[in-house]
Amino acid sequence: MIEVKDLTKYYGTKIALDKLSFTVKEGEVLGFLGPNGAGKSTTMKIITGFLSLTEGTVTVDGLDIFDDSLEVRKRIGYLPEHPPLYLDMTVKNYLEFAAKIKGVEGKMVKSRVDHVVETCGLTKYYKAYCSSLSKGFRQRVGIAQALVHEPRILILDEPTIGLDPIQIVEIRNLIKSFGGDHTVILSTHILPEVDMTCERVIIINDGKVVAEDSTENLRQNLRHSDELIVEFRGNSSKIRSGIEKIKGVTEVRETSPSGSTKQFTIVSNPDTDIRPDVARLIVAENGELLELKYISMTLEQIFINITMN
Amino acid sequence: MKNIIAVYSRELKSYFSSQIFYIISAVFVFVVGYMFKNVFFEFATRSMRQLRYKWDYGDTGIDFININMVSLQTFNYINFLLLLIVPLLTMRLYAEEKKSGTMELLMTSPITTTQVLLGKFFSCLTIYTFMVILTSAFMVIMAIQSRGQLDFAPVVASYIGTLLYGAAIIPIGMFSSSFTENQIVAAVVSLSLLLGLWLLIFSAQFLNYPYNDFVAFLSLPEHLESFNRGFVGVKHAVYYLSMSLFWLTLTGMTVESARWRQ
Numbered sequence: 269m270i271e272v273k274d275l276t277k278y279y280g281t282k283i284a285l286d287k288l289s290f291t292v293k294e295g296e297v298l299g300f301l302g303p304n305g306a307g308k309s310t311t312m313k314i315i316t317g318f319l320s321l322t323e324g325t326v327t328v329d330g331l332d333i334f335d336d337s338l339e340v341r342k343r344i345g346y347l348p349e350h351p352p353l354y355l356d357m358t359v360k361n362y363l364e365f366a367a368k369i370k371g372v373e374g375k376m377v378k379s380r381v382d383h384v385v386e387t388c389g390l391t392k393y394y395k396a397y398c399s400s401l402s403k404g405f406r407q408r409v410g411i412a413q414a415l416v417h418e419p420r421i422l423i424l425d426e427p428t429i430g431l432d433p434i435q436i437v438e439i440r441n442l443i444k445s446f447g448g449d450h451t452v453i454l455s456t457h458i459l460p461e462v463d464m465t466c467e468r469v470i471i472i473n474d475g476k477v478v479a480e481d482s483t484e485n486l487r488q489n490l491r492h493s494d495e496l497i498v499e500f501r502g503n504s505s506k507i508r509s510g511i512e513k514i515k516g517v518t519e520v521r522e523t524s525p526s527g528s529t530k531q532f533t534i535v536s537n538p539d540t541d542i543r544p545d546v547a548r549l550i551v552a553e554n555g556e557l558l559e560l561k562y563i564s565m566t567l568e569q570i571f572i573n574i575t576m577n
Numbered sequence: 578m579k580n581i582i583a584v585y586s587r588e589l590k591s592y593f594s595s596q597i598f599y600i601i602s603a604v605f606v607f608v609v610g611y612m613f614k615n616v617f618f619e620f621a622t623r624s625m626r627q628l629r630y631k632w633d634y635g636d637t638g639i640d641f642i643n644i645n646m647v648s649l650q651t652f653n654y655i656n657f658l659l660l661l662i663v664p665l666l667t668m669r670l671y672a673e674e675k676k677s678g679t680m681e682l683l684m685t686s687p688i689t690t691t692q693v694l695l696g697k698f699f700s701c702l703t704i705y706t707f708m709v710i711l712t713s714a715f716m717v718i719m720a721i722q723s724r725g726q727l728d729f730a731p732v733v734a735s736y737i738g739t740l741l742y743g744a745a746i747i748p749i750g751m752f753s754s755s756f757t758e759n760q761i762v763a764a765v766v767s768l769s770l771l772l773g774l775w776l777l778i779f780s781a782q783f784l785n786y787p788y789n790d791f792v793a794f795l796s797l798p799e800h801l802e803s804f805n806r807g808f809v810g811v812k813h814a815v816y817y818l819s820m821s822l823f824w825l826t827l828t829g830m831t832v833e834s835a836r837w838r839q
Contacts, residue, residue: 279839316685320837341687352682356591368583369688413682 269294269329269421269451270315276323277310277475284310286475287324294420297447299466299483300455303575307475308455309349312423315453316346328421342371345419349426351410355399359390359409362398363416370417384412389438403430411439422452428461440465459571473575495563496534497523498546502555504530510549516540529558580688584696585703588670592704597665605662606711612654613647613715617722620647644723645731648716652735652805655712656742656798659705660775663743664767666705667750668760670697671832676758680835690833694825698747705743709736731807738804741817742797746771748824755831771797 270292277285285307292298302308313319315326317337326333328340354362363381372380385391388408393401398409407430414422427443428436444465446452454466462469463483471479500507504522507530511520516537524530536542543560550557592598623642674680683693713736720727753767754760777796781789793799800813 318681318684338687346685348681350678352679354679356594365587369580369686371687
């Protein structure tokens with residue numbers, strides 16, 4: 269659906285995007301991850317036609333964004349970082365204006381606006397001025413404007429930033445529901461969000477793609493550092509040497525807080541579950557097993573690992 | 578076309594719901610009224626003197642002082658005042674959009690730069706016309722006071738001239754607004770450009786023929802004169818429409834180039 273090939277963007281002499289390449293399949297929800305300044309917003313601005321690219325090609329639904337700019341824009345619903353609201357308009361008038369300039373047929377305008385108002389939970393604020401809305405509701409109006417012309421592609425730049433927890437959940441569910449009929453590109457640096465809403469993730473840093481995979485795979489592949497925490501009381505040196513002998517264990521770190529309770533962090537091969545072995549060992553040495561749990565590397569740590577390297 | 582109308586009605590609604598528009602209109606009409614009063618009183622004094630002259634020396638049949646000079650003078654003031662007022666009307670057209678981020682909405686929607694440009698231009702021209710029409714109150718006063726002696730043709734011609742004049746200077750204001758986010762900067766730049774064009778006529782006198790005529794032709798007030806005297810000249814209309822087209826094109830190019838400049 270969207271093909272980005274060798275996308276390069278220079279701001280003067282500074283390079284913002286360096287031969288970026290990726291594709292988005294139809295009906296996919298793609299997460300666009302990266303630290304601030306990585307180039308996520310720039311990429312989105314280029315795809316939607318706000319900025320020009322320096323080199324490379326971008327095709328949307330088979331159309332080049334340069335040659336068929338107007339056609340491409342008809343197919344995309346875009347929510348920028350800051351929702352582009354006219355503060356001196358009411359929500360109703362604003363959405364009607366947005367519908368009209370995005371090509372919605374005259375007679376369909378009212379019904380489309382009513383539909384998106386309901387979808388985004390803005391019914392209470394239908395007649396309110398945009399300036400009187402809180403950040404969360406402004407964000408919702410922004411999402412509404414991105415949906416009003418029934419675009420097949422949605423490009424959302426940090427859609428849940430600044431929302432309260434309840435709104436965040438609602439918006440995430442909304443975005444998830446778009447997958448299938450819509451193609452969605454979602455940029456964020458809230459990793460749990462990617463986990464929850466996206467099927468595939470692209471991590472970019474310094475204008476380059478550093479990782480690209482499905483969310484599940486990404487976590488699996490980097491699970492080679494799953495860590496087991498064991499808390500116990502007993503003969504720590506004997507138990508330690510015993511644990512080191514268990515098949516698959518690569519590292520044992522002592523992370524005990526002060527006191528009689530000992531804590532080890534065990535790094536092991538992800539293929540084997542060593543919990544039963546550890547438990548049996550401690551009991552055999554007459555220790556008191558207090559806690560035994562796996563801590564999987566969170567997406568946050570994966571992110572930091574990848575972007576730091 | 579639908580897009581132009583959509584932008585046009587949005588901008589119009591925006592003007593009519595802004596405080597600044599009403600304040601500017603009120604100030605404009607008030608100042609025009611004040612100048613009108615001065616011109617009218619001077620006319621009254623002079624026509625009294627003319628009458629006295631006639632009693633003393635007989636009627637030569639030629640009236641130097643007549644009511645039409647009031648409308649002429651008043652329109653000269655109106656046109657100069659508009660030079661100062663139009664920057665205030667046009668300053669927000671693009672600067673506000675850029676500042677509030679709505680420019681991104683316009684540039685990523687399937688609407689062309691030209692459509693946005695024309696929508697904004699016509700909305701500004703509409704409220705400009707509205708403001709100018711308000712001054713017709715003074716013309717009505719003049720018509721009543723002159724007891725039928727006022728020629729309507731010069732008045733109508735003056736209004737046409739002012740309208741064309743507006744069509745020419747609004748795009749200059751739009752141009753200034755298009756390369757800054759700051760409305761004050763936009764207003765100051767357009768004021769400078771407009772004053773520059775207005776004052777060209779003075780620099781013309783220092784040049785030799787044919788340059789003096791050429792420079793004089795480019796200046797704004799040169800053409801207003803003939804409209805104010807009642808003559809709707811084609812060459813003057815062409816001047817204003819050409820200016821209008823030129824600055825509109827320049828504005829369009831500046832806005833579009835923003836995609837490449839960032």
